[in-house]
Amino acid sequence: MICDSHCHLKHGNRERTEYSARQIVEAMDGAGIDRSVVFAMCVSSSRAAEIAYRAYKEFPDRLIPYAYAIPHISEPALPHVERAVTELGFRGIKVHGGETRLTDYVIDPVFELAARLGVPCLVDFAGNVEFTSRIAAAFPRTTIIVAHMGRYLCTDRGLLDQFIQIAEKHENVILDTSGVVIPGKVAEAVHRIGSDRMAWGIDGPYPAPDLASFAKEEIERIRVLPVSEKDKDNLFWGTIARLLKLE
Numbered sequence: 001m002i003c004d005s006h007c008h009l010k011h012g013n014r015e016r017t018e019y020s021a022r023q024i025v026e027a028m029d030g031a032g033i034d035r036s037v038v039f040a041m042c043v044s045s046s047r048a049a050e051i052a053y054r055a056y057k058e059f060p061d062r063l064i065p066y067a068y069a070i071p072h073i074s075e076p077a078l079p080h081v082e083r084a085v086t087e088l089g090f091r092g093i094k095v096h097g098g099e100t101r102l103t104d105y106v107i108d109p110v111f112e113l114a115a116r117l118g119v120p121c122l123v124d125f126a127g128n129v130e131f132t133s134r135i136a137a138a139f140p141r142t143t144i145i146v147a148h149m150g151r152y153l154c155t156d157r158g159l160l161d162q163f164i165q166i167a168e169k170h171e172n173v174i175l176d177t178s179g180v181v182i183p184g185k186v187a188e189a190v191h192r193i194g195s196d197r198m199a200w201g202i203d204g205p206y207p208a209p210d211l212a213s214f215a216k217e218e219i220e221r222i223r224v225l226p227v228s229e230k231d232k233d234n235l236f237w238g239t240i241a242r243l244l245k246l247e
C-alpha cells in the first residue's frame with residue numbers, strides 16, 4: 001500500500017495552481033498510489049475546508065482531507081478547523097510558515113486544538129529550526145509532521161541534520177520526505193529515528209513531465225534507498241496509516 005501524505009488541491013506557488021480531485025486520483029492510478037492526503041492553501045481556513053471536503057466527498061475511499069489553519073483577516077481560523085475535524089471527518093491540520101507567522105501568540109492555539117482533537121499537524125516550517133524546536137517542545141501531546149524534513153528542496157545537509165536532531169530529541173516529531181532532494185539524508189534519518197517516524201509524500205501534483213510520471217519518480221526515490229523493505233513499507237504506508245488510523 002502507498003499513501004501520499006502531502007498533496008495539494010491548491011498550491012502555494014506563484015500561480016496558485018489548483019488541481020481537481022479527479023486529476024489527482026487519475027495521477028494516483030497512473031502511479032500506483034492508493035490514498036492521498038489532500039488540502040488547499042492560499043485561501044482562508046473556511047474556503048480550504050470547502051475545497052478539501054468537496055474532493056473527499058467525490059473520492060472518499062481515496063482522498064483524506066486535512067484542514068488548513070491560517071489566521072485570516074476576515075475570519076478566525078479555529079472554528080473552521082475544529083468543525084472540519086469534528087463534523088466533516090478531516091484527519092489532520094496543515095500549517096504553512098510561508099503564509100502565517102509561527103510566533104506563539106499566533107499559532108500556538110492551533111497546536112493546542114490539534115492535541116485536544118487528537119489529530120496531527122503537517123507543518124512547513126520553511127527551514128526555521130528555532131520555531132520547530134520550540135513548538136516540538138511546547139506541545140508534546142501534538143504530533144508534528146515536519147514537511148520536507150525541514151525545508152523544501154534543501155541542499156544544505158547541515159540544516160537537514162538539525163531537523164533530524166530535533167526529531168531525535170522529540171518523539172512527537174515525524175519527518176515528511178516530500179521535496180527532499182538529498183536521498184541520502186532520508187536514509188540517514190531512517191537509521192537515526194526509525195522509519196516509523198517518517199512519512200512519504202510528493203508535495204504534488206506537478207506536471208513534470210506529467211502528474212503520474214512525477215509521482216512515479218518520487219516513489220522510485222524511496223524504492224532505491226539502502227533501507228529494509230519494512231522501512232520502505234513504513235515510509236509509504238505504515239507511519240501515516242497509524243497516525244491517521246487508516247484501515
